[in-house]
Amino acid sequence: LMSAVYDATMAGHRAPARPREVIGESWQRLIASGMHDRTPDDVPVVETGGLEMLRRSSGLLDVLDEISHGLESLVVDGDNILVVAD
Known part of the structure; x- marks a missing residue:
C-alpha cells in the first residue's frame, strides 16, 4: 500500500x-x-569532473562520516542499509 x-x-x-x-x-x-x-x-547526464564538483559543493562529504557512524548501530547486523544521495 x-x-x-x-x-x-x-x-x-x-x-x-x-x-x-x-x-x-x-x-x-x-x-x-x-x-x-x-x-x-x-535523467541529466553529468560528466565525471562535474559530478565530483557537485559532490564537493553539496557539503555532504563534510558530514558523511558523522552520519555513517551515528547510524552504524542500525545497519551493523545487515538488516538495514544506509543509502546516501547527494
Whole structure:
C-alpha cells in the first residue's frame, strides 16, 4: 500500500491512503525542491569532473562520516542499509 501511496503522491494523483504526517511532509519537500521520479530519458547526464564538483559543493562529504557512524548501530547486523544521495 505504501508504494502505491508514494507513486500516486509523486505523480500528483490522489493517493489510496494518507502517509504518516512526517512522511507526507518529507515527500512534499521533495516535490517542492523539484525531485520526482524520472524516466531514463529525463535523467541529466553529468560528466565525471562535474559530478565530483557537485559532490564537493553539496557539503555532504563534510558530514558523511558523522552520519555513517551515528547510524552504524542500525545497519551493523545487515538488516538495514544506509543509502546516501547527494
